[in-house]
Structures are given as C-alpha cells and as structure tokens.
Amino acid sequence: xxxxxxxxxxxxxxxxxxxxxxxxxxxxxxxxxxxxxxxxxxxxxxxxxxxxxxxxxxxxxxxxxxxxxxxxxxxxxxxxxxxxxxxxxxxxxxxxxxxxxxxxxxxxxxxxxxxxxxxxxxxxxxxxxxxxxxxxxxxxxxxxxxxxxxxxxxxxxxxxxxxxxxxxxxxxxxxxxxxxxxxxxxxxxxxxxxxxxxxxxxxxxxxxxxxxxxxxxxxxxxxxxxxxxxxxxxxxxxxxxxxxxxxxxxxxxxxxxxxxxxxxxxxxxxxxxxxxxxxxxxxxxxxxxxxxxxxxxxxxxxxxxxxxxxxxxxxxxxxxxxxxxxxxxxxxxxxxxxxxxxxxxxxxxxxxxxxxxxxxxxxxxxxxxxxxxxxxxxxxxxxxxxxxxxxxxxxxxxxxxxxxxxxxxxxxxxxxxxxxxxxxxxxxxxxxxxxxxxxxxxxxxxxxxxxx
Numbered sequence: 001x002x003x004x005x006x007x008x009x010x011x012x013x014x015x016x017x018x019x020x021x022x023x024x025x026x027x028x029x030x031x032x033x034x035x036x037x038x039x040x041x042x043x044x045x046x047x048x049x050x051x052x053x054x055x056x057x058x059x060x061x062x063x064x065x066x067x068x069x070x071x072x073x074x075x076x077x078x079x080x081x082x083x084x085x086x087x088x089x090x091x092x093x094x095x096x097x098x099x100x101x102x103x104x105x106x107x108x109x110x111x112x113x114x115x116x117x118x119x120x121x122x123x124x125x126x127x128x129x130x131x132x133x134x135x136x137x138x139x140x141x142x143x144x145x146x147x148x149x150x151x152x153x154x155x156x157x158x159x160x161x162x163x164x165x166x167x168x169x170x171x172x173x174x175x176x177x178x179x180x181x182x183x184x185x186x187x188x189x190x191x192x193x194x195x196x197x198x199x200x201x202x203x204x205x206x207x208x209x210x211x212x213x214x215x216x217x218x219x220x221x222x223x224x225x226x227x228x229x230x231x232x233x234x235x236x237x238x239x240x241x242x243x244x245x246x247x248x249x250x251x252x253x254x255x256x257x258x259x260x261x262x263x264x265x266x267x268x269x270x271x272x273x274x275x276x277x278x279x280x281x282x283x284x285x286x287x288x289x290x291x292x293x294x295x296x297x298x299x300x301x302x303x304x305x306x307x308x309x310x311x312x313x314x315x316x317x318x319x320x321x322x323x324x325x326x327x328x329x330x331x332x333x334x335x336x337x338x339x340x341x342x343x344x345x346x347x348x349x350x351x352x353x354x355x356x357x358x359x360x361x362x363x364x365x366x367x368x369x370x371x372x373x374x375x376x377x378x379x380x381x382x383x384x385x386x387x388x389x390x391x392x393x394x395x396x397x398x399x400x401x402x403x404x405x406x407x408x409x410x411x412x413x414x415x416x417x418x419x420x421x422x423x424x425x426x427x428x429x430x431x432x433x434x435x436x437x438x439x440x441x442x443x444x445x446x447x448x449x450x451x452x
Contacts, residue, residue, distance in 0.1 A: 021371050023398050024380075027218045031226060033234030034205030038384055038394075039221055040212040042377055048213035049113045049377040051385035052126055056108040056201035059175035059320070060240060065188055067181025069201075071143060072194050073101040073108050078139040080132045085139055088125070097122050101129070105179050106319040107389045108201070113378060116214040120224050127228045130202055135194045148183045155452050158264035158430040159329075161255050165449070166266040169253060169426040170323055172246040204229070206237035208388040212381040245270050245321050248424035252444045256433035257451040263335045263431035267342055271315055271322030271419050274390050279317060280403045281415035282324070286315040287362040288412070289349050289420065290326060294361065296345050301328060307338035319390055324419055332435040336442060339429075343422040343443075350417030353409045367401040 027039040061068045077099060078085040092099045097114035099122075110130055114122035154160045164180055171177035209229075215221050248270045272278050290297035290313030301311040311328040326346070330338040373379045374397065387396050427443060429436065430451065440446055 020401060021374060021398055023394070026384075026394060027221075028394070029218075029222065031204060031229060031232075033230065033232050034203075034237075035229060035232070036208040036388065037222070037225060038208065038210045038388070039215060039218055040210075040380065040384070041215055042212055042380070043214045045377070046116045046214050047113055047377060048116050048119050048122075048211060048215055049111075049381040050122070050126060050212075051109055051111045051210040051381045052130060052207060053107050053109040053210070053385040053389050054202050054207040055106065055237070055389060056197075056206065057104050057106040058179055059105055059242060060197075060201060061175065061178065064185060065193065066178045066185040067147070068185075068189060068193060068197050069103040069108055070181065071140075071147070071186070071189055072135075072197050073103040073110075074143055075135045075140060075194060076101045076110065076129045076133045076198075078143075079134045079136045080128050081134060082128070082132075085136070088129070091121075091125055095122055095125075099126070099129075105176055107385075109385060109389075111382070111385075113213075119215065120227070123225060124228045127232070131232060133198065135191045137191055140189070140191060140194070144186050144189060147181065147186050151181065151183055151186070154180075158257060158260060158262075159327075161257070161451055162264045162266045162428050162430045165253055165255060165430075166268045166325065166426060166428045167323070169251055169428065170245065170248075170268050170270050171321065173243040174245040174321065175242060176245070176318065176321060176323075200238055203235050203237060204232045205234060208385060210381045210384045210388075212377050212384070242320065248426070250422075250424055250426075250444050252427045252440060252446045253429070254433055254437060254440060254446050254448045255428070255430040255451050256448055257430050258432050258434070260430065260432045260435075262329050262331055263429050263436055265326075265328050265330065265335070265339060265342070266426075266428040267326040267339075267346070267422070268426050268428075269324045269419055269424065271324040272317060273319065273322055274317045274392055274396075276317075276322075278415045278418065279322075281407050281411040282419050283315050283317075283366065284359065284362045284404065284407055285349055285354075285412045285416040285420060286313045286324060287366060288354050288358045289313045289345060289416070291362065292365065296349065297326065297328075297342065300345060301338060301341050305337070305341060307331075307334050307341065311338075311342065332431060332439075335429070335431070335436050336439045339427070339440075339443065343425070346420050346422040346425065350413060350421045353413050356409065359407075359409055359412065363404050363407075367404055370400055 029037050058069045095118040099112035101110040168177045297311040301307050308328045308330045313326045316323045
C-alpha cells in the first residue's frame with residue numbers, strides 16, 4: 001500500500017513563475033495611403049479576427065457635442081449606399097461573421113471575426129462601413145431616442161453620477177472629463193455632424209488594421225487588403241490640440257440625491273499613461289491597495305471594520321493621462337469613518353514599503369490575467385490594436401510580465417507617494433445631503449450639486 005505524501009497545510013503553495021509571453025510572428029507593413037497593417041498568422045481555427053482602429057475617440061468630440069464619436073461608431077453598420085442596415089446584418093450572418101464598432105476615450109474601433117474562407121468579402125464589408133456609412137436619418141433618430149433613454153436610466157444610478165463627476169473634477173478642461181454624452185448633446189447630433197466627424201478622423205493615415213488568424217501568406221494577404229482599401233483617401237491624419245488636465249488638488253464634491261439610503265464614494269487622482277516610466281509601479285501599488293479580496297482596502301474596510309460590502313481601486317491609463325480611482329459604498333452613519341479609512345490606506349501605501357508577499361501576489365495576479373487575455377484570437381487582436389493606438393511599441397506585449405517582475409518594493413512606495421497620496425485627492429460623494437453634509441465637512445470645503 002502506497003502512503004500519500006504528507007502536505008504541509010500551514011504554508012500556502014508556491015506559485016510557479018509564469019513563462020514570458022511570446023508573441024506570434026507579426027508582419028508590420030503599411031498601405032500606400034498610410035494605413036498601418038499588422039498581420040498575425042494563427043492557424044488553430046479556421047477563423048480570422050479583425051480590428052480597424054482610429055485615433056477618433058470621445059476626446060475628439062467638439063465641446064457640447066459629447067457622444068459624437070460614440071454615435072458615429074454605433075451608426076457605421078446602419079447603412080451604406082449599396083446596403084441597408086438589414087442587408088448589412090444579413091451579409092454578416094451569411095459570412096459566418098460578427099461585426100460591431102465602438103468608441104472609447106481615445107479610439108474608435110471596428111471589430112469583428114469571420115470564417116477564414118470569407119475573409120475577402122468581410123474586408124470589403126468593413127471597408128464599406130468605415131468609408132461609406134450614410135447615417136440614415138430614420139436610424140439616427142431611433143439611435144438618439146434609445147441613447148437618451150439609456151442615459152436617463154444611467155443617471156438614476158448613484159455610481160454613474162459619482163463616476164461622471166469624478167472624471168469632470170480630475171480632468172477639468174481636458175476632454176476626458178466628458179466620456180459620456182448628455183441628453184442635450186445627443187439631441188444636437190445630426191447626419192451632417194456624423195459625416196464630418198467620419199471624414200475628418202476615419203482616414204487610413206489615422207488608423208491601424210489588425211488581422212489575426214488563419215490568413216494567407218503575407219504577400220497574398222496584402223493583395224487582398226489592397227483590393228478593398230488601396231483607393232481609400234490618403235489625407236494626412238488630423239492634428240488636434242487638447243487642453244491639459246489640471247494639477248491635482250484636494251476637493252470635496254457632494255451630489256445631493258434625496259432619499260439615498262447609502263453614500264456612493266469615489267476618491268481619485270490624476271495618474272500616468274501606459275508609456276510613463278511609473279506605470280508598472282503604480283499599477284502594482286493600485287492592485288495591492290484595492291485590487292481584489294486580499295487587498296488592503298478590502299481587508300480593512302470590509303473584513304475588519306465592516307463599513308462596506310466592497311472597497312476597491314483601479315488604474316485607468318489612457319493616451320493623454322490616467323485616473324487612479326477608489327470606490328466604495330457605505331451607510332450614512334459610518335461615512336466619515338469609512339472615508340477616513342480610505343484616506344488612511346492611501347497615505348500608508350505611499351509612506352511604508354509594501355511586503356514582499358504583497359508584491360509577489362500582485363505580480364502573479366496581473367501577469368496571469370494579462371497572459372490570459374492574449375490566449376484567443378480576439379484577445380490578441382484587441383490587445384494589438386490597443387497597443388498601437390496608445391503609442392506603445394510592439395514588444396510591449398512580450399515584455400509586460402518582465403516589467404512587472406522588475407519593479408521593486410521601493411518603486412511601488414515611491415509611485416504610490418507620488419500618485420495615490422490623499423492630500424491632493426478629489427473626493428466625490430453621492431448621497432442625501434441632509435444625512436451626511438455635516439459629516440463631510442471635516443474633509444474640506446464642500447461643493448454641493450443637485451442630482452439630475
């Protein structure tokens with residue numbers, strides 16, 4: 001009889017170090033009209049994933065026309081001179097494909113996948129949507145009405161109001177302050193404005209095309225792409241000057257929402273971009289502070305003190321700036337204690353070195369999640385288009401885990417002291433002002449706004 005090996009359950013298992021990610025061979029080239037092209041042959045499945053991205057996100061919305069980029073993206077597949085919205089949908093189905101477009105703060109991306117045998121017809125359809133969308137009046141009016149109803153529902157939620165206001169406070173006059181439209185700005189949109197935005201920003205010299213999957217050899221693949229894209233207008237990419245975000249400073253904003261039974265709290269700081277030397281150290285600091293059920297915020301505010309069901313932090317690094325944000329919701333009667341605990345933890349991580357165990361746990365978590373995102377065609381295509389549109393080198397994907405592991409404890413502390421310290425944090429609370437205004441005064445002068 002073989003005895004089972006005894007396991008020492010008093011010590012956690014050792015996590016093996018993840019091997020470095022190896023990017024499949026990438027062919028980098030460019031069409032004569034300026035469109036950057038990345039080709040990746042990945043033959044496990046008879047499928048191709050495609051991303052056509054442009055530097056055309058919501059930060060390029062003109063003042064007062066918030067939602068222009070978002071609406072342009074949503075309308076690209078709603079009709080062209082040769083196909084109605086229904087015909088486009090039927091064509092997508094016939095090709096065994098999926099196709100959609102979306103807009104974020106920095107970029108507008110057309111994304112989809114298709115059976116490899118139908119790649120040529122799919123590229124033709126994508127090119128038609130990007131170049132020739134007609135934005136039919138009836139479809140646009142329906143889209144506007146639906147979006148306004150969505151906004152009404154969103155603005156009834158405390159967390160949406162808090163998130164929206166925090167962006168406005170942190171980013172000031174920079175367009176990142178307006179990542180969501182308003183009912184008034186949506187109403188101002190018309191077909192002419194969508195066409196003008198499309199013609200200005202959806203240009204080959206302002207874009208990148210990612211093709212990943214079971215594709216032909218590079219020379220043949222380029223001939224296929226040129227057949228549908230080579231005659232596209234090759235005008236230079238537009239140059240747009242944007243205001244800079246303001247320097248961080250302490251502020252307290254209370255959005256009065258009568259009848260709220262709890263306070264929705266956001267604490268934020270202006271942070272770094274993906275290309276900044278402090279990015280990886282700050283990402284680790286944010287993860288240790290509030291990146292999961294073993295993080296400092298969660299263990300202190302939920303597990304130890306019982307002030308909230310959840311408390312977490314996140315780092316959103318965009319092209320021009322980043323946002324370090326802490327989120328929690330708590331009862332009115334313990335709001336001062338909960339907010340004080342948040343600020344205490346923000347200060348502590350910048351004043352004291354994190355433990356080696358905390359650092360290793362955060363490294364393993366971030367590395368594992370990142371590598372998992374690259375395991376599928378769709379994930380790889382999405383990461384490649386994001387990498388290019390954020391101005392990152394191609395080897396960023398391969399060196400990601402190495403850069404995480406190169407960060408030392410003192411670098412984490414220094415980054416936290418620089419970007420997380422609470423002295424210059426913006427505090428936004430959505431709650432019933434009658435219940436909590438006097439309790440917030442200890443944190444600084446309060447600016448009160450009415451919830452919509």
